[in-house]
Amino acid sequence: MKPPALKELITAFSREQKEKVYVQHKLKEKSAEVKQMIADGGYIYVCGATSMGKQVRDELELALGSADYLERLKTEQRYVEELW
Secondary structure, X not given: OOOOOOOOOOOOOOOOOOOOOOHHHHHHHOHHHHHHHHHOOOXXXXXXXXXXXXXXXXXXXXXXXXXXXXXXXXHOOOEEEEEO
């Protein structure tokens, strides 16, 4: 059996280009794919500002359909935040 590998890396840069792109915008754009990745056993790692983390959580709750589901992912350490 192969070890788990990174299937997709979704990035967002707010300062690298003329038009700002934020993580929460990418999540909204790819919500169906993110939901499927989680259903398939995927993990989500979020690093950045505390305010961004709140917006990401809100968008994930919408994509997953439940705040409880997101809490379960945290408990399982499949949703990890590093915020400052």
